[in-house]
Amino acid sequence: AQSVTQPDIHITVSEGASLELRCNYSYGATPYLFWYVQSPGQGLQLLLKYFSGDTLVQGIKGFEAEFKRSQSSFNLRKPSVHWSDAAEYFCAVGETGTASKLTFGTGTRLQVTL
Amino acid sequence: EPEVTQTPSHQVTQMGQEVILRCVPISNHLYFYWYRQILGQKVEFLVSFYNNEISEKSEIFDDQFSVERPDGSNFTLKIRSTKLEDSAMYFCASRTMAGRSPLHFGNGTRLTVT
Numbered sequence: 013a014q015s016v017t018q019p020d021i022h023i024t025v026s027e028g029a030s031l032e033l034r035c036n037y038s039y040g041a042t043p044y045l046f047w048y049v050q051s052p053g054q055g056l057q058l059l060l061k062y063f064s065g066d067t068l069v070q071g072i073k074g075f076e077a078e079f080k081r082s083q084s085s086f087n088l089r090k091p092s093v094h095w096s097d098a099a100e101y102f103c104a105v106g107e108t109g110t111a112s113k114l115t116f117g118t119g120t121r122l123q124v125t126l
Numbered sequence: 127e128p129e130v131t132q133t134p135s136h137q138v139t140q141m142g143q144e145v146i147l148r149c150v151p152i153s154n155h156l157y158f159y160w161y162r163q164i165l166g167q168k169v170e171f172l173v174s175f176y177n178n179e180i181s182e183k184s185e186i187f188d189d190q191f192s193v194e195r196p197d198g199s200n201f202t203l204k205i206r207s208t209k210l211e212d213s214a215m216y217f218c219a220s221r222t223m224a225g226r227s228p229l230h231f232g233n234g235t236r237l238t239v240t
Binding site: 044046048053054055056057058061063102104112113114115116117118119 | 130132157159161167168169170171174182217219221226228229230231232233234
């Protein structure tokens with residue numbers, strides 16, 4: 013069965029600093045990978061997705077993520093964080109051929125200091 | 127941009143009562159889902175629904191739960207005889223087609239069972 017690990021429960025960064033949120037997955041084949049963001053009182057918004065091809069994927073709000081098969085990782089990055097990026101970030105994996113039955117990580121809560 | 131709409135945003139019910147959580151998926155979407163997130167835990171898959179029938183369900187989705195698409199726009203989750211442990215945030219999601227189309231999530235319904 014697939015699984016997702018987000019080792020950082022809570023991260024604090026200063027506005028303007030760079031950000032990297034870690035995600036490791038366990039899956040037998042090449043998975044479908046996703047990052048979602050949840051702002052307080054809001055639903056899960058898709059930031060970016062990886063299905064195949066270029067291992068560096070660009071998303072919304074200036075985020076990007078890199079799929080590294082050798083490390084079973086799909087880390088999320090942003091070069092310069094804005095205060096509005098404060099939210100909870102979820103990494104998720106879906107089975108190859110489908111992106112519906114997603115397995116989520118426990119999430120990383122990002123706090124941004126001014 | 128079209129959104130998945132969920133109502134109510136917060137529902138409080140007494141143990142043993144039945145609740146119906148409502149969702150209006152994006153209009154041209156064909157696949158529908160319910161996920162839930164118990165406070166402090168992962169977002170978990172409950173059920174997927176396509177062509178007016180359940181296509182997949184998790185072990186959580188037992189006889190206490192049912193889903194229905196009563197008309198062309200609504201998608202509901204019914205929980206019979208609620209238990210304290212059913213308290214969670216319930217997310218509805220939809221997508222256009224199978225394969226590589228990502229899930230679009232609603233803002234969730236917070237269910238509190240007292």
